[in-house]
Amino acid sequence: MAFIIDGKKISNEIKDELKEKVAEYKQAGKEITLAVIQVGHDPASTVYVGNKKKACEYIGIHSLAYELEETVTQQELLDLIQSLNKRDDVNGILVQLPLPKHIDEDLVIQTISPEKDVDGFHPQSVGALSIGQEGFVSCTPAGIIQLLKRSNIEIAGKECVVIGRSNIVGKPISLLLLRENGTVTICHSRTKDLKEVTRRADILVVAIGKPKFITKEYVKEGAVVIDVGIHRNENNKLCGDVDFEDVEPVVSAITPVPGGVGPMTIAMLMYNCVNAVK
Numbered sequence: 001m002a003f004i005i006d007g008k009k010i011s012n013e014i015k016d017e018l019k020e021k022v023a024e025y026k027q028a029g030k031e032i033t034l035a036v037i038q039v040g041h042d043p044a045s046t047v048y049v050g051n052k053k054k055a056c057e058y059i060g061i062h063s064l065a066y067e068l069e070e071t072v073t074q075q076e077l078l079d080l081i082q083s084l085n086k087r088d089d090v091n092g093i094l095v096q097l098p099l100p101k102h103i104d105e106d107l108v109i110q111t112i113s114p115e116k117d118v119d120g121f122h123p124q125s126v127g128a129l130s131i132g133q134e135g136f137v138s139c140t141p142a143g144i145i146q147l148l149k150r151s152n153i154e155i156a157g158k159e160c161v162v163i164g165r166s167n168i169v170g171k172p173i174s175l176l177l178l179r180e181n182g183t184v185t186i187c188h189s190r191t192k193d194l195k196e197v198t199r200r201a202d203i204l205v206v207a208i209g210k211p212k213f214i215t216k217e218y219v220k221e222g223a224v225v226i227d228v229g230i231h232r233n234e235n236n237k238l239c240g241d242v243d244f245e246d247v248e249p250v251v252s253a254i255t256p257v258p259g260g261v262g263p264m265t266i267a268m269l270m271y272n273c274v275n276a277v278k
């Protein structure tokens with residue numbers, strides 16, 4: 001039986017640690033404020049934004065909500081970000097993605113001050129990560145490292161295989177595993193003989209975006225499997241990129257969906273907000 005890596009428990013531990021830190025900051029007269037901008041009324045985005053606000057409340061971070069109409073112009077959004085960049089009382093700025101088609105997402109991300117870039121998507125944050133400098137790290141990959149460390153899973157010297165090379169998951173998690181001295185291989189849709197590569201992994205991170213794609217034929221016995229995927233199946237139940245029932249019996253540790261990587265993303269967003277004060 002594999003060890004089930006409990007992302008809910010670990011994310012709660014992190015949030016409780018942050019709550020204490022925020023209380024100390026408050027005693028020293030420092031408030032932390034996160035500005036959250038949502039454009040339009042996409043139901044999934046509304047749920048994510050709501051969860052972020054709830055986490056802020058729990059930890060003691062003040063949140064400012066900006067709910068803009070779908071018809072807002074790009075310039076109006078950029079002006080709002082620039083005004084928040086200038087405010088000393090705002091520590092972090094988050095623009096909920098995706099944005100409507102008439103707005104250039106890259107330009108929006110680049111307009112957020114790197115000092116307030118709590119999502120870690122700004123090119124300066126990404127560049128800092130790639131050359132080993134301090135900076136905000138995007139939340140899902142940072143959460144995966146915490147899951148491994150807090151489950152006492154050694155990364156140094158391990159064969160780490162990442163499936164996926166997206167800017168928000170695949171690339172940053174590869175850099176973080178490298179920073180932790182893993183031997184890292186990145187796979188993508190043009191990888192030849194995917195199974196042959198993934199079967200070498202001591203730690204397999206799956207961010208492929210395809211429900212239940214990874215079956216036991218893709219994993220080495222005793223490997224650690226981190227499933228980043230989130231999907232709803234035909235019965236409206238959540239599932240990951242990994243076929244959990246098939247893979248769990250052959251691995252040493254695995255993250256479930258839900259309750260694995262998912263809860264870590266918001267916990268690490270809160271971590272970035274608290275660290276924005278420094």
Ligand code: NAP
Pocket residue numbers: 140163164165166167168169170187188189190191194207208209210228229230231241261262265
């Ligand atoms: P994405 O941008 O769609 O990237 C998917 C990656 O998988 C791409 O690099 C693609 O390769 C690769 N790929 C696709 N088919 C493949 C195949 N047959 N063999 C090998 N590689 C293949 O996805 P993402 O944004 O990284 O997200 C991945 C999953 O994680 C999604 O299910 C998403 O919902 C989930 N997610 C969860 C969280 C969380 O908080 N838990 C956060 C973010 C994302 P190419 O580059 O060659 O196209």
